[in-house]
Structures are given as C-alpha cells and as structure tokens.
Amino acid sequence: MAVRELRRLPRPHRFDVYIAVGGLLGGLLLVAVGLNTRPAKDPITLFEGPWPMLVPLVVMSGCELLRRTAPRTALLTGTVAVSADALTQGSLATLLMFTDVMYAAVLYGPLASARRIQWITGLLTVAGTLVPFAVWRTPEVLLIGVVVGVGAYGPAATGWLVRNHRDVAEAARLRAEQTALLAEMDRAQAVTSERARMARELHDMVANHLSAIAIHSTAALSIDDPATSQQALKTIRENSVEGLAEMRRLIGILRDGGGDKEPAATPTLDGLAALVEGSRANGLDVGLDDGLDDGLDKGLDDGLDKGLDDGLDKGRGGDRGPVPTPVELAAYRIVQESLTNALKHACPGRVTVRLARRDGMLDVRVSSPYGHRDGPRAPGSGAGLVGMRERTALLGGTFAAGPEGEWWTVRAVLPLTEAVPAPAPVSEES
Template identity: 35%
Template sequence: MMKRSAQALRALPGILRKDLLTLEADPNGQAGQPRWLEWRPVIMVPLVMLAVVMLIVGTNQYAFEFGMGIQLGILFAGIQSGAFLVAVYRPVPAWWASMAGMVMVTPFATNAGSWDRIPWDGAYPWSGAGIAMHAGVLLLLALRVRPRIAVETLTITVLLGLACGASTPWRSAHDIRLAIAVLVVTVVVGGALRGLVVVRTKLVVQEELTAEERSRRTLLEERNRIARELHDVVAHHMSVVSIQAQVVPHLVENPSDELRENVEGIRRNAVDALTELRRVLGVLRSEDPLPQAARHAPQPTLERLDELIGNARGAGVDVTAETTGEPRPLSPGVELSAFRIVQEALSNAMRHAPGARVRVEVGHRSSGVTVRITNTAPVRPAPPTTGVGHGLLGMRERAAMLGGELATGPTPDGGYEVTAILPARPTAGPAGPDGPTGPAGPIDPADSADPAEDTR
C-alpha cells in the first residue's frame, strides 16, 4: 500500500501537467460531448448578457465591498466574466484565467467595513458575482472533460481559495464554506450530466452495432435457407445423372471400352460432385430445425401454386390468380424461386395488409417467367411486428442469384407490389466481394432500411 501511494504521488505532477496544461478545446476528445455544443453561437447570446450583468455586479462589489476602486474592480470582474465566456470554447484555459483573477484579488482587497451591513456579499476571495462566474466555468468544464480533470480543478480551486482566504486577518468574518459547497455541487452536477451523455452515446453506438449485426445475421440466415433448398435441387439432379450414366452401358449392345470408360467417368464425376456438395452444405443441414421428413421433402414448384393460393384463401385472404402465356420448361432453381417469391409476398400481404385483396399474376415468356403480386390498401391497421423480416431480403437474393430482376414498392392506391422477372435458365451474375449481385449492383441489407420493408 505504501509503495503504491508513493508511486501515485510521484506520478501526480505528470498527470496534472498532462490534464491541466493544455489549450485544447476538448482535452478528452469528442467522446461524451453534449449536443448543445453544436448550438454555441446561439447559446452565446444569453451567456454574453449574463456575463455583462455579472461584470456590473462584480465591479461594484470589488470596488466598494472589497475596497479596490473602480479600475481594479472592472479588471478583476472582467477577467472572471470573460473566463466564463471563454469556457464555452476552451474550458481548461478559462479555468486558469478565472483562478488567476481569484488569486490577484487577494493583495488588493481591503476590509472596507461593509461586510457588517450586508449579510453576505461573497466569501473571500470571491465576491458573489465571482462565485457565480467561477461556478459557471467549473460547470462548463465538468460537462466537457473527464471526471478526473473536473476533480483536479475543483480540488485546486478549493485549496487556493482557502489559502487566499487565510492570508487576511479579517477572514473570520466571512464563511467560505458556502462558496465551497456551491462549487462542489456545481462540479457534481456537471459530471453527472456528462455521464448521462456518455452513457446515451454508448447506447446509441451499441444500438447501431446491434442493428447492423442483426441485418447481417438476417442476410446470412436467408442465404443459408436458399442454399439448403438449392442443395436439394442440385443433389437430386446429380443423383439422376449418376444413375443414368450407370445404366447407359446396359442399354447398348456390345458397348465399346471407350464408351464404358467415358460413361464411368461421367458417373464418377457426378458422384464426386454430389459428395463435395453434401460435404460443403452438410453443416447447414445439421443446423436445420425442420423434422427429418420435411428436410427431404421435394422442393415446391409453380405446379403447386394453386395449392399455395388455396391455403391463403383458407386463411381468409381474398386472392385472385391469373396465368398468361404458354408454360415452358424452367430450371428447378427458377421454379423454386418463383414459388418462394409468391409465397413470401402472400405472407407479407396477410401480415401487413389485413383485409386487403391480393392478386397473383404469372406470365410465361420465351425468355423466362414473370410473377407479380399486388395487394390493395389494408382495411384495418396491421398488428405490430418485432425484429427484422426476411421476406424482401430473400426475394432480392433469389432474383439476384438467378440473374433476374426484382422491383418492390407501394402502389398509388396505398397497397404494395412485388414484381420479379426470372430467366428461364439461371445466368451467373457478377460476384461481388460480399456475395452475388443483381442488375442493380450488390445486394445490401441497407436496401430494406425503411420501416415498411424491414418487417415485410
């Protein structure tokens, strides 16, 4: 304990020099700075008026109560009032200026005898106005610096005040305890207010980090879901390729060795590819909360669209459907993505537009398929939702993955529209640093920044 105390005492001069011998506006950086600093030019107007009033009152007290005369009274009152204004921009230098004014008062003050007439005009070495101005300086300082610096300035202020007060033979007539109490309360209040600002700032930063992490987690969860579904589709087709390659030699009379070798190579490559696919995506399956039977169920296609719409109608939603064009063969990924986009859009309509009419349009073209889901304005307020939804994010991911396009947004009648254009065969979109990109650029969770999209 003694050794630690000795080390602390040896380090004290260096700490005080670092903390107090500075001309910086913000000795502890921008952390915990109050918002009112942004309005300093406006705040200075009432502060200047207050400083002028205190200058007049302080001049009168120094000149007549302290017996200094007008010139010295204006000088010392001006130093303290000016330090109060400077503290808005440079709190530590302003505190030094106010302290200098306090110390310089001591050799010029005389006992004019007026203390008996006025119950309390000050506590030597401060006048009443001097205490107010110095308390204001300490308040502005405590609002902007670390608590350690505020305690250091308060301690030095009290010690010097006691030393200056002890230098006069008539000090017993003036109780400095009230001045010390005012200064201590001022620093405590300033430190507490700054502490609230620091805590709120940290909370805001933490909320921003949490929201960003939630968005990233939402994106990863949706990509994992898409990966699981595509795994099922690709694994099925790779298995079919392997089986067909194995059967080919039995369908040809007297197959040549070259044919057998090539077919065996196809089968072997298909098996190897399937093995690698299962190895890479096996971790996704291990974390899948679905039952075993549901995990291996066939992935839905547009042929099951009537079943999906029937379920929505059974839930009380007024849904109409229309299919145009001649259906053409689509890749399994396109079929799955088109079905999932319609499914997500219907879910969003039921969740966010209670009582609205929904229309589903599927247009087949030679180049691909277009799905358009629109709903009218809700007839009653939607129940509140919690968290960040996956709907629009997943739709964008699916469309971008296939090289398609997705457009979402409100309609003029107060409803909402989702339109997806998917190619008949997936096209490899340019891969960005964070994943696939669509025609409009990288998929970014911030695209769902407005509240209406975050919960859809």
C-alpha cells in the first residue's frame, strides 16, 4: 500500500511544507540548547550526544511532507523514526511531529486504515498501562500507558472526531446542493407545465375563431358572389370579435398574476349548446347522439338552451353526483378542438358529438367524415391533438384519435373520480 501511495505521490501541500520546516527548525533549536526528553545516563539511551537525535528528526520532518498526500507511508516511516528516537536522548520536536503524523493518518487516510489505527493505538495504550504494572507492580509505571495514550491514541482519536465532523459537514453540503437542484428542477417543471397549460388555453380559445376566419375568407376570395361574400365577411367579423375578447381575457389573467387560476368564465358542459351553434354558424353540420341522457340529446338536436340545461343537470347531477370542474373543462375543450379540426379538415357530412356517462367515466366521442376534401382547408400544426392528449393524461384518462373506416374519430375517456395522471403518449399530427 505504501509503495502504491509513493507511485502516485503528488506535490506536498503548502501547509505541510510549513509544518515540516517549522518542526525541523524547532528540533534543531532544541538540540542546540540541549533540551532533551531523557538524560544521557538513562538506561534505555544507547546513543548519547546531540548528533544521533538529528537522524530521527530529519526523517520525521520528511514524514510531515507526506502527511496529506501519503498518510499511511508517513505513519509507517514516522513509527520507525520515533522508535529510533527512543534509543537516543530524545527530541521533543520529533515526538510532537509524530503525533501530528498519527492525527493526519486518521484524518486523511482511507476509512479502513483510520479504523485500524484507532484499534491498534487503543490496544497499545491498554497494553502499555497494564503490562508494565503487572511486571513491576509500581504506580510509576502507569505513566508509560499515559505517554502511549497521549502520543498515539490521543491524536488518533482526535483525527477520528475531526474526520466525522468533516464527513457530516460534507454530507450536509451535498444534501443542500441536492435540495437546491431538486428545487430548481421543480421550478423548471412548474414553468414548463404552466407554459403548456397556457399554450393549451390559448390554442383552444382562439384556434376555433381563426380557423373559421381562414376558411370563410378563402371562400369569399374564391367565390364571385356578393351575397356569399357578404355572409362570409359577417362570419369573419363575428369570429374576429369573439377571438379578440378571448385574447383580452387571457392577457388580463397573465398581467394580473393569475397564472395559477383557470381563465375567467371557465367553460363547462353548459356551454356546449352555444359551442355547437357557433360551429353550425360557421357552416359545420353538427349533431349529438346518445348524450348524457335524453334531455341532453333533445337540447342539442333542437338547439334549445332549456333542453340542454335540463339534460346536463340530469346527466351531471341527480343521484349520480356532479361532474368535477376539471373534467367539465377538459370535455368542453376536447369537443371544441374536435369541432375546430372538423371545420378545417373534415369532408362534407354530419359531425356527431357523443357524451356518455358509465362506470364512473365520462366518455367523449366526436366523429367527422374522413377522406379527400375539395373545399377550402385551413392548415394544421398538430398542437390541437397534443393539447387534447395532455388534458386527458392530466386527469388520468385515455385518449385516441384516428380514422375508423370513413370517419375520423376523437375519443377521450375521463374519470369522474380523482385518479393518478398517466404519462402522455406520443402525439399525432392533426
């Protein structure tokens, strides 16, 4: 392990260089003034004089250079140096630098090594306390365990505590960064969701009027008939006024900071009669089959608002409970966009709108003649189908749109109870 550390050894940290130079100069100063840890006549002193103390001192100073970049190598080399220093008169600077190397080995070394150092120094402290006392039976020998504990276990325990605090601080920093990242992701998702919602509302409120304007203006330009042109211009003006009113209402909501609310006068199923009548005024043959009940069918087929209101009241309320407001809005917008698409793309023929309530679901189905169209056609962007699919997915329902024989059918099944939203499937071109 120590060899692998030396192979990838980077440059010493600047602070470690300061410690090494300071420890070396301090040790040389202590040797110069003759301040040693043991007297020359001590029984364990094998090498007397100042010069033998310089070798462990210089080696330990070199270990300080490796305290951060190669902590295990520094500790192993430092242990040899401090053992050699024990055979001399002893330098206090060497002992102090060894405690720092022990501390750095636990703080900067691998986690497994730090744990092993804790156990080893703890066992040495206990052995240094009990074994000498068991052999000599004198209280003074207990100081050996104290010296071992202060010089080895104390720095190791301090390094372990500092390492734990550092890891806790790093974990807190990472959690803070993750929290900030999640908050930013939530903000971006909220912005994207709001933009998509406003795009759906803008498209659904204005596209129907603009499509009618495009078709009738094309007819007015292509047919040389004053009466036809007059009727087309009248229809164009009506749709322009209504579209402008819708735009102003939406812009007012945005300027007033009401982005978290639905547009004013949120449409419901009560407005289907006016919606169908508007489509008929634009030249679309619209009828309704198998509605919520007979009252709803009669109301739409006869064009009577009272019949529609009675039918909706029975279909939405009564014993079966009301239709939730989000479901009403989605159903209205889906019918509105389907009629707009039929006005732009459908062949001549009758367009049928069907609303049925069964098994806790509201089934919305709009069918229009499918095939080649000879008359004026307004361009499509595919945004309408995307919006209908998104509205259905947000309520946890299912959506499908496509040709069925000679008919183009749009069908949405919306749950009347709270459901988990499903991912929106891939959109189709309108």
